[in-house]
Amino acid sequence: xxxxxxxxxxxxxxxxxxxxxxxxxxxxxxxxxxxxxxxxxxxxxxxxxxxxxxxxxxxxxxxxxxxxxxxxxxxxxxxxxxxxxxxxxxxxxxxxxxxxxxxxxxxxxxxxxxxxxxxxxxxxxxxxxxxxxxxxxxxxxxxxxxxxxxxxxxxxxxxxxxxxxxxxxxxxxxxxxxxxxxxxxxxxxxxxxxxxxxxxxxxxxxxxxxxxxxxxxxxxxxxxxxxxxxxxxxxxxxxxxxxxxxxxxxxxxxxxxxxxxxxxxxxxxxxxxxxxxxxxxxxxxxxxxxxxxxxxxxxxxxxxxxxxxxxxxxxxxxxxxxxxxxxxxxxxxxxxxxxxxxxxxxxxxxxxxxxxxxxxxxxxxxxxxxxxxxxxxxxxxxxxxxxxxxxxxxxxxxxxxxxxxxxxxxxxxxxxxxxxxxxxxxxxxxxxxxxxxxxxxxxxxxxxxxxxxxxxxxxxxxxxxxxxxxxxxxxxxxxxxxxxxxxxxxxxxxxxxxxxxxxxxxxxxxxxxxxxxxxxxxxxxxxxxxxxxxxxxxxxxxxxxxxxxxxxxxxxxxxxxxxxxxxxxxxxxxxxxxxxxxxxxxxxxxxxxxxxxxxxxxxxxxxxxxxxxxxxxxxxxxxxxxxxxxxxxxxxxxxxxxxxxxxxxxxxxxxxxxxxxxxxxxxxxxxxxxxxxxxxxxxxxxxxxxxxxxxxxxxxxxxxxxxxxxxxxxxxxxxxxxxxxxxxxxxxxxxxxxxxxxxxxxxxxxxxxxxxxxxxxxxxxxxxxxxxxxxxxxxxxxxxxxxxxxxxxxxxxxxxxxxxxxxxxxxxxxxxxxxxxxxxxxxxxxxxxx
Amino acid sequence: xxxxxxxxxxxxxxxxxxxxxxxxxxxxxxxxxxxxxxxxxxxxxxxxxxxxxxxxxxxxxxxxxxxxxxxxxxxxxxxxxxxxxxxxxxxxxxxxxxxxxxxxxxxxxxxxxxxxxxxxxxxxxxxxxxxxxxxxxx
Numbered sequence: 001x002x003x004x005x006x007x008x009x010x011x012x013x014x015x016x017x018x019x020x021x022x023x024x025x026x027x028x029x030x031x032x033x034x035x036x037x038x039x040x041x042x043x044x045x046x047x048x049x050x051x052x053x054x055x056x057x058x059x060x061x062x063x064x065x066x067x068x069x070x071x072x073x074x075x076x077x078x079x080x081x082x083x084x085x086x087x088x089x090x091x092x093x094x095x096x097x098x099x100x101x102x103x104x105x106x107x108x109x110x111x112x113x114x115x116x117x118x119x120x121x122x123x124x125x126x127x128x129x130x131x132x133x134x135x136x137x138x139x140x141x142x143x144x145x146x147x148x149x150x151x152x153x154x155x156x157x158x159x160x161x162x163x164x165x166x167x168x169x170x171x172x173x174x175x176x177x178x179x180x181x182x183x184x185x186x187x188x189x190x191x192x193x194x195x196x197x198x199x200x201x202x203x204x205x206x207x208x209x210x211x212x213x214x215x216x217x218x219x220x221x222x223x224x225x226x227x228x229x230x231x232x233x234x235x236x237x238x239x240x241x242x243x244x245x246x247x248x249x250x251x252x253x254x255x256x257x258x259x260x261x262x263x264x265x266x267x268x269x270x271x272x273x274x275x276x277x278x279x280x281x282x283x284x285x286x287x288x289x290x291x292x293x294x295x296x297x298x299x300x301x302x303x304x305x306x307x308x309x310x311x312x313x314x315x316x317x318x319x320x321x322x323x324x325x326x327x328x329x330x331x332x333x334x335x336x337x338x339x340x341x342x343x344x345x346x347x348x349x350x351x352x353x354x355x356x357x358x359x360x361x362x363x364x365x366x367x368x369x370x371x372x373x374x375x376x377x378x379x380x381x382x383x384x385x386x387x388x389x390x391x392x393x394x395x396x397x398x399x400x401x402x403x404x405x406x407x408x409x410x411x412x413x414x415x416x417x418x419x420x421x422x423x424x425x426x427x428x429x430x431x432x433x434x435x436x437x438x439x440x441x442x443x444x445x446x447x448x449x450x451x452x453x454x455x456x457x458x459x460x461x462x463x464x465x466x467x468x469x470x471x472x473x474x475x476x477x478x479x480x481x482x483x484x485x486x487x488x489x490x491x492x493x494x495x496x497x498x499x500x501x502x503x504x505x506x507x508x509x510x511x512x513x514x515x516x517x518x519x520x521x522x523x524x525x526x527x528x529x530x531x532x533x534x535x536x537x538x539x540x541x542x543x544x545x546x547x548x549x550x551x552x553x554x555x556x557x558x559x560x561x562x563x564x565x566x567x568x569x570x571x572x573x574x575x576x577x578x579x580x581x582x583x584x585x586x587x588x589x590x591x592x593x594x595x596x597x598x599x600x601x602x603x604x605x606x607x608x609x610x611x612x613x614x615x616x617x618x619x620x621x622x623x624x625x626x627x628x629x630x631x632x633x634x635x636x637x638x639x640x641x642x643x644x645x646x647x648x649x650x651x652x653x654x655x656x657x658x659x660x661x662x663x664x665x666x667x668x669x670x671x672x673x674x675x676x677x678x679x680x681x682x683x684x685x686x687x688x689x690x691x692x693x694x695x696x697x698x699x700x701x702x703x704x705x706x707x708x709x710x711x712x713x714x715x716x717x718x719x720x721x722x723x724x725x726x727x728x729x730x731x732x733x734x735x736x737x738x739x740x741x742x743x744x745x746x747x748x749x750x751x752x753x754x755x756x757x758x759x760x761x762x763x764x765x766x767x768x769x770x771x772x773x774x775x776x777x778x779x780x781x782x783x784x785x786x787x788x789x790x791x792x793x794x795x796x797x798x799x800x801x802x803x804x805x806x807x808x809x810x811x812x813x814x815x816x817x818x819x820x821x822x823x824x825x826x827x828x829x830x831x832x833x834x
Numbered sequence: 835x836x837x838x839x840x841x842x843x844x845x846x847x848x849x850x851x852x853x854x855x856x857x858x859x860x861x862x863x864x865x866x867x868x869x870x871x872x873x874x875x876x877x878x879x880x881x882x883x884x885x886x887x888x889x890x891x892x893x894x895x896x897x898x899x900x901x902x903x904x905x906x907x908x909x910x911x912x913x914x915x916x917x918x919x920x921x922x923x924x925x926x927x928x929x930x931x932x933x934x935x936x937x938x939x940x941x942x943x944x945x946x947x948x949x950x951x952x953x954x955x956x957x958x959x960x961x962x963x964x965x966x967x968x969x970x971x972x
Binding site for chain 1 (some may be wrong): 846848849851852853855856858859861892893894897918919943944945946947
């Protein structure tokens with residue numbers, strides 16, 4: 001029903017909805033109307049009670065004190081005012097008369113006599129008064145219809161206030177005089193018509209209903225329009241569907257027809273293909289027969305052509321140039337010959353003579369050969385000559401010449417090969433050799449090559465200079481002549497051991513030192529590098545050597561120079577060390593001289609006293625003189641000081657003697673060989689000699705091992721090592737300004753087969769950046785004039801090279817430095833010198 | 835005549851005593867005090883008046899050149915004679931520097947007692963010669 005007649009259903013639903021809403025609204029309005037009436041009545045009652053209470057307290061009580069009469073009959077009496085109840089009734093009557101329709105009435109079970117209507121007027125009022133006397137808080141409400149109008153009646157209790165009680169109990173006309181505060185005096189009845197507002201609501205409801213009906217009608221009309229539109233669209237769609245179904249059926253029929261036509265076409269095509277295949281097979285057969293015939297004919301022709309071609313290729317394609325001429329006039333030339341000379345074959349054949357193709361310097365020789373050959377003389381049949389190309393450039397040719405028979409007459413056939421490349425290579429080789437030999441001779445080093453049999457092959461100018469032999473007199477000789485006798489056998493063995501196949505020049509070991517023998521019989525030291533190289537089963541050894549005699553001498557001098565430098569530096573210190581005792585020895589000697597003179601004077605006077613005593617009584621004057629002299633000379637001072645002066649002088653003398661001894665110990669002049677020495681003593685001497693270098697900056701602590709055996713060493717060199725390290729330590733401590741004296745500790749110990757000397761300072765340590773370099777020659781961190789940078793380099797050389805020991809150090813920033821010298825105790829452990 | 839006060843500064847006790855013995859015959863004119871190093875000398879100078887300081891150059895603790903400079907600065911009236919055993923070390927001529935710093939005389943060890951006495955006399959002599967002039971203008 002909903003789908004077929006939606007409009008009817010919708011209309012019914014809307015009507016029902018409107019009816020329900022209106023019903024609900026009517027109920028709601030009635031309820032609200034009653035509630036509002038109740039609220040109004042309650043507020044009206046409250047207002048009247050409040051007014052009466054206010055009037056009683058604020059007016060009545062005050063005016064009565066002034067003797068003003070308060071009476072219900074106030075209208076007829078002069079200067080009287082109404083009682084509170086009277087005024088309240090008057091107020092209610094006035095308000096009720098103004099048209100609101102609201103009525104208020106006070107009534108009681110005990111009305112004053114002047115109020116005829118003061119008691120309950122009906123059953124309702126009577127019942128209400130009884131109920132309120134029992135439950136004064138429960139007001140009574142009642143909706144009723146009076147004279148056709150719906151009204152509300154509200155009855156509340158009228159209770160006596162404190163201001164009322166005295167008056168009511170004393171009033172002459174009061175029907176009851178035992179009232180108490182809170183007693184129910186009577187009741188206040190309010191009557192309020194409620195049909196006025198109800199009528200207004202109903203009018204509003206009617207207009208609301210009309211509005212809703214109108215809106216529902218408009219909505220339904222809109223829905224009807226939309227539905228009509230939808231219905232038209234559906235009808236159109238249905239028509240279209242029917243039309244497209246018809247079209248589809250027509251198309252399906254057309255496709256079926258076309259498929260049938262295609263099948264017929266395919267069958268016709270298949271027939272045609274079979275026929276074409278048959279025809280093709282028969283044609284192929286015919287073609288094959290024809291092909292066979294052609295091939296056989298071609299083979300015969302090819303055989304003929306090949307034979308000709310081979311011959312032509314032999315001549316034309318030959319890389320060898322072939323030229324046949326008679327008296328210089330070219331008769332035949334092949335492509336190679338023409339190409340060698342930068343020409344076309346035709347160009348050559350067009351020339352009258354081939355002379356232009358021969359370099360002018362070779363023309364006479366070749367002309368002579370040609371003439372002689374044609375006369376049957378014996379001339380070279382193969383030779384090289386320089387040809388000239390068309391562009392004028394030269395070409396080297398090797399040619400073979402013979403006389404042949406050409407068209408019945410003798411002619412000359414030249415078969416030539418281009419050898420320019422070989423010639424260029426030969427020239428380059430010659431140049432290279434020239435350059436090589438130039439380099440060889442330029443080299444400052446001596447360069448000598450020998451073969452496996454140790455015969456000298458190359459001997460450059462440098463070698464001539466070093467050995468004193470001329471190249472010519474030494475080439476081909478055995479290497480032995482360049483070696484001192486004692487090394488020859490060993491050297492031969494070494495070379496033989498090194499021999500082995502190699503094609504690359506190989507460096508055999510590092511540079512090393514060898515001994516050479518000059519022509520004048522002088523031996524010398526050289527630094528040599530040896531390489532060996534094999535080619536075509538031939539081995540060549542090449543040695544490059546540098547005469548280091550001069551640099552050895554320089555090194556030796558450098559060591560001496562450093563020694564002198566340190567001695568120079570020491571000299572000032574030693575001078576100071578010696579000058580100090582000399583000073584006080586001199587001072588003391590002078591003092592002793594003076595003291596002796598003084599004491600001699602005194603002695604003379606004593607002698608005089610003795611003589612006088614022997615002669616008789618001593619003259620007091622003489623005794624006085626002696627006493628005065630003793631005082632003047634300060635004899636007690638002399639007696640104290642003389643022994644001290646002598647003692648200190650002797651100490652000074654000993655000190656000088658010690659220094660001088662130490663100097664001798666330190667220097668060891670001329671002692672160059674190893675000798676077993678007491679290291680402790682040697683170190684002690686060195687420290688004494690160097691005392692002035694350290695005494696202001698360091699406290700020296702020695703910790704010598706008394707059981708240390710004698711150690712083989714070169715004393716002067718060893719002392720210098722200790723000196724260099726101690727001076728460095730002192731300088732390191734001297735650089736630490738304002739930190740007081742440091743300490744240098746020198747220890748000796750035996751560690752296994754080594755004598756170990758540790759020299760420790762409390763200086764700033766060696767910075768990491770320079771640690772690697774400190775043993776490098778000429779490396780120094782000292783300012784100019786304070787050292788050449790040779791000290792530690794020489795120390796290292798002395799310890800390691802000369803003694804086969806080790807020199808190491810331990811250091812850390814702010815932790816000081818310890819140098820550790822280790823010398824082998826056994827002489828056999830020391831490397832032999834050189 | 836008031837005795838002159840002389841302060842001998844040397845780190846070597848034997849040298850100090852030797853010099854004291856040399857100066858002993860002049861005990862009525864010169865009063866000799868000994869100090870071990872520059873620091874001790876300056877401490878003494880701050881407590882007692884001295885007319886002459888006889889100081890070594892190379893000393894531990896506080897060396898002579900520095901001492902001379904400080905004496906010149908703090909006690910300009912004090913005369914100074916510098917003595918040195920090394921005298922020259924490396925490229926430095928200590929006694930030359932001492933003179934530049936204000937030492938009136940320098941003596942190189944070993945010097946004779948006469949040379950020392952002569953130098954002291956000379957220094958005091960110049961002092962005495964300068965005195966009347968000062969009085970005239972004073």
